[in-house]
Amino acid sequence: MDMDLYGMMLREKTDIAIVAVGGNDITPTSQPKEIGRRITEIVNEIHRNGCEHVYVTEIITRGNLSKCPGLQKICFDRQSQNQQVPSKNI
Numbered sequence: 001m002d003m004d005l006y007g008m009m010l011r012e013k014t015d016i017a018i019v020a021v022g023g024n025d026i027t028p029t030s031q032p033k034e035i036g037r038r039i040t041e042i043v044n045e046i047h048r049n050g051c052e053h054v055y056v057t058e059i060i061t062r063g064n065l066s067k068c069p070g071l072q073k074i075c076f077d078r079q080s081q082n083q084q085v086p087s088k089n090i
Helices: 003-012 032-048 073-084
Strands: 016-022 053-060
Touching: 003 032, 016 032, 032 053
Parallel strands: 016 053
Antiparallel strands: none
C-alpha cells in the first residue's frame, strides 16, 4: 500500500473511498484471515476519519502468474476454502 497516498486521503476527509485490493497486495505466504483483518482495519480507520462511504473491490485477477502460483486467484480461493472447512482426525 502506498502510505503517502493513504495518509493524504485520510487528511483530505473524503466523502467516498474505494479500497482496491489487487494481486500485488498479496504474497505467496499471505493468509486470507490476515488479509481480511487488515482490510477491515483500513475500512474502520477510514470511517473513523469521517468518510461515510467506503467500498472495497474484490481481488482483481491479473492473468498468468505462473512464477508465483500462490498469487493466482484460484489458489488463493482454495486457501480460503480450506481454512473454512474443519479438519477431521482419522
